[in-house]
Amino acid sequence: MDFSFIQMSDPQFGMFARLSSLDEDRIAELHRSHGWNIIPTAKTAGFAQETALYQKAIEAANRLNPAFVVISGDMVEDQNDPNQLAELRRITAKLHPHIPVHWVPGNWDVGITPTPHTLEQYRDNFGADYYSFQYGGSSFIVLNSCVGYDDSQAPGEWERQVDFLRASLVEAHDNHSAHIVIFLHHPLYSYDPGEDDSWAVIPLNKRSVLLDLFETHRVSAVFSGHWHKCHFLNHKDIQMVTTGPVGYPLGDDPSGFRIIKISQNRIEHQYYGLDQIPGPEELALPGSY
Numbered sequence: 001m002d003f004s005f006i007q008m009s010d011p012q013f014g015m016f017a018r019l020s021s022l023d024e025d026r027i028a029e030l031h032r033s034h035g036w037n038i039i040p041t042a043k044t045a046g047f048a049q050e051t052a053l054y055q056k057a058i059e060a061a062n063r064l065n066p067a068f069v070v071i072s073g074d075m076v077e078d079q080n081d082p083n084q085l086a087e088l089r090r091i092t093a094k095l096h097p098h099i100p101v102h103w104v105p106g107n108w109d110v111g112i113t114p115t116p117h118t119l120e121q122y123r124d125n126f127g128a129d130y131y132s133f134q135y136g137g138s139s140f141i142v143l144n145s146c147v148g149y150d151d152s153q154a155p156g157e158w159e160r161q162v163d164f165l166r167a168s169l170v171e172a173h174d175n176h177s178a179h180i181v182i183f184l185h186h187p188l189y190s191y192d193p194g195e196d197d198s199w200a201v202i203p204l205n206k207r208s209v210l211l212d213l214f215e216t217h218r219v220s221a222v223f224s225g226h227w228h229k230c231h232f233l234n235h236k237d238i239q240m241v242t243t244g245p246v247g248y249p250l251g252d253d254p255s256g257f258r259i260i261k262i263s264q265n266r267i268e269h270q271y272y273g274l275d276q277i278p279g280p281e282e283l284a285l286p287g288s289y
């Protein structure tokens with residue numbers, strides 16, 4: 001069955017306000033160290049910009065009528081802030097009720113170093129932090145890459161997740177899935193599968209475990225976020241796709257989302273800025289009526 005879905009990433013309620021307080025020296029330093037393009041602005045509070053952007057993204061999703069929406073992490077800056085969560089929920093509720101949302105945990109949702117407490121809080125707010133689902137003859141597996149990034153304060157979480165991943169991959173083959181698709185927050189690597197650890201990617205010791213499983217089980221594509229800009233790699237015929245943000249852009253890509261079309265033999269996708277999203281007729285999306 002052919003169908004399409006939308007990947008949104010990093011709506012990150014609260015980020016515009018946090019970055020608005022940075023001085024020019026810090027902005028220049030973050031540009032040098034991380035490659036981030038931060039625009040100096042007067043100090044703001046709240047999350048009015050995130051509201052406007054996420055609302056636009058949800059309205060566009062309603063027009064496109066995808067099979068589902070996946071949000072690949074960093075929903076809010078602070079999951080202890082009830083206002084950020086309430087605003088995320090208020091706008092998400094405007095999505096047509098027949099379009100499911102699949103949440104993926106990001107580092108701002110569970111912390112750079114997740115703990116049993118932050119994971120429990122996330123599970124209360126969003127549901128399971130790793131899980132799988134089926135759609136249209138393909139298998140989709142959501143992972144909590146934050147535990148892969150740093151599991152030092154969450155004993156056993158990484159091992160349980162790898163066991164789950166291994167079992168889900170076997171099950172996907174048993175189901176004769178047309179494709180196996182992975183969603184997680186952190187990209188696995190930037191350019192070289194053996195590259196050094198950094199803020200941007202899953203550390204090498206965990207990365208190699210994931211790559212090995214993805215290769216062995218012939219995963220079709222891996223969709224991530226985290227960078228607030230787009231990136232694409234072909235890893236041994238596995239598409240490794242990083243999607244820009246609904247919220248604050250840190251690279252050249254504007255705030256936007258990715259539309260992915262799945263058919264029996266291929267997976268095609270395109271990132272669109274929120275002001276450049278075509279109509280459903282123009283895209284000829286399978287599953288859009």
Ligand SMILES: [Fe+2]
Nearest residue numbers: 010012074226
């Ligand atoms: Fe983010």
